[in-house]
Amino acid sequence: xxxxxxxxxxxxxxxxxxxxxxxxxxxxxxxxxxxxxxxxxxxxxxxxxxxxxxxxxxxxxxxxxxxxxxxxxxxxxxxxxxxxxxxxxxxxxxxxxxxxxxxxxxxxxxxxxxxxxxxxxxxxxxxxxxxxxxxxxxxxxxxxxxxxxxxxxxxxxxxxxxxx
Amino acid sequence: xxxxxxxxxxxxxxxxxxxxxxxxxxxxxxxxxxxxxxxxxxxxxxxxxxxxxxxxxxxxxxxxxxxxxxxxxxxxxxxxxxxxxxxxxxxxxxxxxxxxxxxxxxxxxxxxxxxxxxxxxxxxxxxxxxxxxxxxxxxxxxxxxxxxxxxxxxxxxxxxxxxxxxxxxxxxxxxxxxxxxxxxxxxxxxxxxxxxxxxxxxxxxxxxxxxxxxxxxxxxxxxxxxxxxxxxxxxxxxxxxxxxxxxxxxxxxxxxxxxxxxxxxxxxxxxxxxxxxxxxxxxxxxxxxxxxxxxxxxxxxxxxxxxxxxxxx
Numbered sequence: 299x300x301x302x303x304x305x306x307x308x309x310x311x312x313x314x315x316x317x318x319x320x321x322x323x324x325x326x327x328x329x330x331x332x333x334x335x336x337x338x339x340x341x342x343x344x345x346x347x348x349x350x351x352x353x354x355x356x357x358x359x360x361x362x363x364x365x366x367x368x369x370x371x372x373x374x375x376x377x378x379x380x381x382x383x384x385x386x387x388x389x390x391x392x393x394x395x396x397x398x399x400x401x402x403x404x405x406x407x408x409x410x411x412x413x414x415x416x417x418x419x420x421x422x423x424x425x426x427x428x429x430x431x432x433x434x435x436x437x438x439x440x441x442x443x444x445x446x447x448x449x450x451x452x453x454x455x456x457x458x459x460x461x462x
Numbered sequence: 463x464x465x466x467x468x469x470x471x472x473x474x475x476x477x478x479x480x481x482x483x484x485x486x487x488x489x490x491x492x493x494x495x496x497x498x499x500x501x502x503x504x505x506x507x508x509x510x511x512x513x514x515x516x517x518x519x520x521x522x523x524x525x526x527x528x529x530x531x532x533x534x535x536x537x538x539x540x541x542x543x544x545x546x547x548x549x550x551x552x553x554x555x556x557x558x559x560x561x562x563x564x565x566x567x568x569x570x571x572x573x574x575x576x577x578x579x580x581x582x583x584x585x586x587x588x589x590x591x592x593x594x595x596x597x598x599x600x601x602x603x604x605x606x607x608x609x610x611x612x613x614x615x616x617x618x619x620x621x622x623x624x625x626x627x628x629x630x631x632x633x634x635x636x637x638x639x640x641x642x643x644x645x646x647x648x649x650x651x652x653x654x655x656x657x658x659x660x661x662x663x664x665x666x667x668x669x670x671x672x673x674x675x676x677x678x679x680x681x682x683x684x685x686x687x688x689x690x691x692x693x694x695x696x697x698x699x700x701x702x703x704x705x706x707x708x709x710x711x712x713x714x715x716x717x718x719x720x721x722x723x724x725x726x727x728x729x730x731x732x733x734x735x736x737x738x739x740x741x742x743x744x745x746x747x748x749x750x751x752x753x754x755x756x757x758x759x760x761x762x763x764x765x766x767x768x769x770x771x772x773x774x775x
Contacts, residue, residue, distance in 0.1 A: 366766025
């Protein structure tokens with residue numbers, strides 16, 4: 299996992315020459331931890347700190363009628379207007395979370411561009427959304443679950459596929 | 463996360479986990495209020511009615527803004543300018559509001575149990591914004607939210623509620639919320655307004671104000687509600703202020719980090735002196751800010767308990 303994240307960090311650095319424009323925004327919860335790890339690697343590459351924000355997309359979901367998600371505070375302590383925002387999530391599946399995240403970011407400013415980094419792309423998109431940086435493509439059946447465990451949550455770093 | 467309520471009628475029927483879910487959710491909604499764009503689309507297309515049969519400014523405006531910040535449509539209904547004045551029953555008024563496809567009805571009424579009555583026959587969700595002397599659940603939720611934010615916990619804290627307990631729905635809701643979360647509650651005030659029967663709810667009752675505030679982590683002051691008292695419960699406001707009012711002299715005998723709370727409206731010079739109300743231990747104004755966040759959280763959670771057609775799932 300760490301290797302995949304290091305590679306993503308280098309790809310981000312390669313794609314974005316102007317490092318002072320780049321900010322990371324992790325989607326709760328896993329994406330926030332991954333964004334912090336990417337920031338640490340980017341600090342080593344660029345020799346300058348990269349701001350990290352935390353985004354909860356629960357208030358922007360399109361299925362609030364069916365279920366109520368637990369909501370965590372969104373903390374973006376910097377202006378995203380004119381910046382290159384790298385959205386970070388653990389798993390890319392239907393694309394609906396990303397759609398909600400794009401909506402939510404709208405309320406914080408007008409970024410110059412938004413790029414998407416995910417640890418796992420498991421396919422089955424329901425919206426026209428594509429990641430810019432992918433740790434690993436994992437072909438899955440729609441009946442399977444992808445679990446990303448992270449050491450920040452007290453587990454070992456691990457991605458598991460579970461049949462439901 | 464725990465929340466399984468279609469309505470919010472009282473704190474008595476909530477579990478501790480559900481109260482904590484409201485507090486967690488409110489924390490996120492408080493952050494929304496601090497942004498340049500203070501609005502999220504969570505209740506887009508939903509309709510909320512503020513059915514205030516008893517006057518209110520703070521709570522009504524708080525619910526109104528909460529609904530607007532969630533992108534719901536909200537209609538305000540006040541009893542003075544309505545068919546209730548022409549003799550329409552509450553049931554008919556509520557049925558008519560529901561016929562307009564409203565999703566959530568927020569009711570304030572001088573009769574205890576009015577929200578429970580509506581919830582029995584309405585398909586819409588009902589939120590109690592204060593019913594008689596019974597309960598005022600969102601006030602208690604914002605009070606425990608404020609305590610938790612300032613103290614980092616509720617469990618084990620000493621909370622003293624001082625004033626008119628007998629006629630206070632705020633007191634009853636607070637007692638339920640605080641005891642469910644493990645706080646120790648002390649009630650104090652004139653004996654005519656603080657009956658011993660409250661001990662059955664797990665509270666300590668004392669008529670000695672110095673004893674009540676000495677070990678308090680929080681002092682929650684309640685207004686003397688002249689409008690609910692059928693007869694005079696104490697000789698004079700001057701005497702009340704002298705015996706129970708919170709002034710600098712009394713404050714000096716409390717814990718140095720005590721929080722002073724008041725649900726408003728404040729009667730300055732009666733239950734609290736101005737310099738205490740405006741002092742550095744007072745969180746009275748922050749309670750108002752937190753009230754908005756808590757009401758957004760309640761509307762959001764209540765809405766989630768419904769299916770696409772507004773039917774509980």
